[in-house]
Amino acid sequence: MTASKLYPASVIKEIDRQYSQDYDISSFQLMKLAARRVVEVILTRYGDTKRAQVFCGSGNNAGDGFLVAAGLADRGWLVQVALVGDPEKLTEASRDALAVCQNSQAIVEAFEGAVLDRAILVDALLGLGVHGQIRSAYRSAITAINASSSAVVAVDLPSGLQPDSGEVGAVCVRAAITVTFLALKIGLFSQDGPDYAGEIILADLGLPDILLAKHADKALRILEAPRLPARQNKAHKGHFGHLLVVGGNTGFGGAGLLASEAALRSGAGLVSVVSREGHRSGFLARCPEVMFRGVNETDDITDLLGRVQAVVLGPGLGQDAWAQNLFRQVIAAGKPLVLDADGLNLLAQAPAALVDCIITPHPLEAARLLRRDQVDPDRLAVACQLQSEYGAVVVLKGAATLVASDTGIAINVLGGPAMATAGMGDVLSGLLGALLAQGQPLSRAAELGVAHHGRAAQMATAQQGEVGLLARDVARHVGRSLSGMTL
Secondary structure: OOOOEEEOHHHHHHHHHHHHHHOOOOHHHHHHHHHHHHHHHHHHHHOOOOEEEEEEOOOHHHHHHHHHHHHHHOOOOEEEEEEOOOHHHOOHHHHHHHHHHHOOOOEEEEOOOOOOOOOEEEEEOOHHHOOOOOOHHHHHHHHHHHHOOOOEEEEOOOOOEOOOOOOEOOOOOOOOEEEEEOOOEHHHHOOOHHHHHOEEEEEOOOOOHHHHHHOHHHOEEEOOOOOOOOOOOOOOHHHHOEEEEEOOOOOOHHHHHHHHHHHHHOOOOEEEEEEOHHHHHHHHHHOOOOEEEEOOOOOOOHHHHOOOOEEEEOOOOOOOHHHHHHHHHHHHHOOOEEEOOHHHHHHHHOOOOOOOEEEOOOHHHHHHHOOOOOOOOOHHHHHHHHHHHHOOEEEEOOOOOEEEEOOEEEEOOOOOHHHOOOOHHHHHHHHHHHHHHOOOOHHHHHHHHHHHHHHHHHHHHHHHOOOOOOHHHHHHHHHHHHOOOOO
16 A cells, blocks of 8 residues: 555545546446456465355445456356345446356355355445445345454445445444555545454556546545654754643643653753642652743743743643633733643633644544534544634544644544553644644644654554553654654
């Protein structure tokens, strides 16, 4: 997989249409190209098996499946085709593919619940054709596929996976390999997608680059994690910015501490923190490199705000009078800002356009910012609306975090489920703030920070495994990632 962008299903369908129209390639010819690549993958990975069962629905995905079955049968495999859809509903191209299959040695019969033993299972049920609730016959087939211990190869998209959101409903095929066509789909890398797609192999079917380029503005860029430029030998701490972290209300000092430590690990030259006085000893014991200021509900921090290049506001902040006093001062200062956690909740109470700001909501915080009672599953729409309404660069956290700015939307595929633990957002906010303090533009800081946060988590996970990873473990690897060290 070498592609650098992910595409919505509607764009994929339009690219498919234009490819056929502009280059005089019929749907049937495209099916043959797709099937040939799937057959190649099966022969390469499972060549000794010699048995396959191909599950076909009634859309174009079925046409691919029929030709896969014929291709394997022509190579001496025992192949059963399990018809799940209504053959009367097949498109013309899929009917042509079925005719080819019926003229081969493949056995074509209606699916009655039995899965072929010791066979490779090929999922050509739905592909991009999943809409709403999956019908009973398809649910039964998917359940049977997943109950088998056989390897599953999905054609284009695991059946049941939403191609844009990556979410699954009641059932979804769990594949070992997904051979996807023309371009990578967003859903393969979002939410449930990675759990169901398995290894992803892109078959571009000879698609000209110019066709993809025509639709690049509708695609999501995949974030990369390049190293920061090497530092000059004569560099000193003043060259790398002064960051202020504001947070750590009573009982939540750890959040501010994690953000501060992550900022130092991310290369900030100086890090100051404003927190409750009661947290002073903890900060000095754990992170003596941080310059600590304890404040009460009425203290003025404008002098400190005037000396820093960027601010992180929100980790462990709370929403009481102490928090509101600090929130007002930071917003009024107009410094490049990372707004996180309770900083976002205070913003939701009094929405306002933001200048020079990165906001980092998780889905529930995003719902509050948009004055909604429930989380919207359409993450792309949420990110775009937040960016439009608040004028900030948006980091919409979650599996496959999105970064939305004036230049478009990017998606992060680095990281993993080990990051589902307390404090990860605090580490991210400190990392983002450090990049801002070092002079990175807002959108660049957001994209670099999100990508290196995920990569640092992968580095930490490689050392100690997926279970029990701590946020501070990730913080310790952030500098290694930013320096370009390998996993």
